[in-house]
Amino acid sequence: MTAEQFTVDISDSDQSVDLGIAVPEAESDLSDYEFQQRVEVAWQVCDRFDLQTDIWRGRILRAVRDREKLGGKAASQTTSQNNSEKGPENNGTSNKAIGAGFLNWLKDRDVSKSQAYVLIDLANSADQMLEDGLIETQDVNRFSKRAFMETAQASPEVQQIVSEAARRGDQITRKEVRNLTDEWTAMTSDLVPESVREKVSDNTIPTRYLTPMVKEMEKLPPSHQQTLKNEVDENPDVDTLKQVTAEAKYLSRYIEAASQVQTLDPDRVNLELALDESLRVGCLNSTADLVNQATQLEQAATKLYTAWRRMNKLSDRVYVDSGDSTPHLRSLLDALTPLCSELIEVQLGEKDSATSRCIRLKMLSDDVTDDLSSSAE
Numbered sequence: 001m002t003a004e005q006f007t008v009d010i011s012d013s014d015q016s017v018d019l020g021i022a023v024p025e026a027e028s029d030l031s032d033y034e035f036q037q038r039v040e041v042a043w044q045v046c047d048r049f050d051l052q053t054d055i056w057r058g059r060i061l062r063a064v065r066d067r068e069k070l071g072g073k074a075a076s077q078t079t080s081q082n083n084s085e086k087g088p089e090n091n092g093t094s095n096k097a098i099g100a101g102f103l104n105w106l107k108d109r110d111v112s113k114s115q116a117y118v119l120i121d122l123a124n125s126a127d128q129m130l131e132d133g134l135i136e137t138q139d140v141n142r143f144s145k146r147a148f149m150e151t152a153q154a155s156p157e158v159q160q161i162v163s164e165a166a167r168r169g170d171q172i173t174r175k176e177v178r179n180l181t182d183e184w185t186a187m188t189s190d191l192v193p194e195s196v197r198e199k200v201s202d203n204t205i206p207t208r209y210l211t212p213m214v215k216e217m218e219k220l221p222p223s224h225q226q227t228l229k230n231e232v233d234e235n236p237d238v239d240t241l242k243q244v245t246a247e248a249k250y251l252s253r254y255i256e257a258a259s260q261v262q263t264l265d266p267d268r269v270n271l272e273l274a275l276d277e278s279l280r281v282g283c284l285n286s287t288a289d290l291v292n293q294a295t296q297l298e299q300a301a302t303k304l305y306t307a308w309r310r311m312n313k314l315s316d317r318v319y320v321d322s323g324d325s326t327p328h329l330r331s332l333l334d335a336l337t338p339l340c341s342e343l344i345e346v347q348l349g350e351k352d353s354a355t356s357r358c359i360r361l362k363m364l365s366d367d368v369t370d371d372l373s374s375s376a377e
Contacts, residue, residue: 044144044171051145058123061106061116068102125152134163143172150177158184179207186210191217191225193233196241209241216248224251247284251275254288257295264294308344308363315340 024030024038106116129135129152143151143166151162151172158181166172186192186207187200191214199205213232217225228244258264258271278287315333322329338345342363349356 047144047146048141051143051148052140054119054145055123055126055140058119058121059127061111062120062123064105065102065116065120068105122149122152125149129159129163134159135166139163139166142166142170144174146174147172147177150174150181154181155184157188182211183207186214189214189218191229193229193236195233195236199236205236205238205241209238209245213241213245213248216245216252219252220248220255224248247279250284250288254278254284254291257288257291260298261291261294262298264291304361305363308340311336312340 022038023042024035028035030038103113106113126140126148130137140148151159154162154177158177161180161184162172162177165176170176187197187210189210192210196205196210200207200210217228220228228248232240232244254275264271274287275284278284315336318329319333322333344359344361344363346359346361347356348359
């Protein structure tokens with residue numbers, strides 16, 4: 001059940017615009033299914049009208065912006081000449097109009113700069129697709145707003161496929177555009193072996209399993225891509241695609257995290273061989289999580305030390321600025337002392353509960369750290 005096509009003429013400002021929207025009453029005797037269907041049709045009409053409005057707003061904004069770019073030259077000369085003919089009393093108003101600028105024009109209409117350029121990009125995309133013959137003016141009504149924006153950002157091949165569907169009279173939704181985009185990406189990717197393409201062609205394997213696999217494999221180095229591609233080629237079925245997608249996901253997490261862990265010295269640890277061994281024994285998931293946690297722990301340790309140093313400096317400053325006349329401020333400093341000392345103590349959980357724990361962390365100053373390093377050598 002889809003909304004009928006419509007063309008709205010809003011050239012006459014006194015004419016009320018009738019979009020043919022019929023919203024069912026909440027108290028109606030319609031079944032839930034029929035109620036949802038009618039609401040969906042009404043929403044489609046609003047969505048398409050919203051698309052047309054935004055395209056025209058983008059064209060208006062583009063015209064105002066471009067006029068502003070040209071206004072400092074030819075337009076200002078013309079205005080100055082007209083003002084000199086009309087008299088000095090008009091100079092202030094005209095100069096003010098010229099200097100208002102595009103941003104002020106947006107401000108007067110409560111439009112942000114980012115919103116304006118989104119609309120301008122939408123208008124540019126619509127005009128380009130019309131100029132290239134991908135769509136006709138009446139085809140715009142077959143798109144929802146989000147579907148049109150997805151199409152505008154898609155590759156030329158996907159745009160061609162979507163435009164052909166629109167010319168056939170199909171209703172283009174965002175989901176359909178994304179499915180076509182994913183299908184095109186997956187079927188044209190070098191990461192998909194021919195054996196899988198054949199099964200996709202005869203509908204043995206749904207295309208929805210290819211897209212996530214390709215996206216995850218694209219994050220990997222070529223050597224790992226080839227390994228996973230061979231695995232899929234040997235067993236071209238849905239279960240293998242799911243497994244390879246998961247492996248590619250954990251591989252990318254491992255590779256990304258391992259490069260950020262400072263503790264992993266390349267002279268002591270061969271990350272590539274460690275990865276191969278984790279694959280062989282089937283603990284890639286745990287290994288990837290382990291390396292990822294190492295990254296987070298190092299970052300947390302750095303933030304902790306920085307916060308501890310900063311807190312000590314602030315505590316000393318407040319102590320110097322305060323005195324006997326600020327007993328409550330001094331009590332605040334005393335209460336925070338456990339967090340400023342070299343032995344930080346933090347209570348985990350409620351104090352009297354069975355699961356309560358006291359966390360103690362030893363913070364070493366730079367001098368102590370240097371002494372430990374010297375003694376280790």
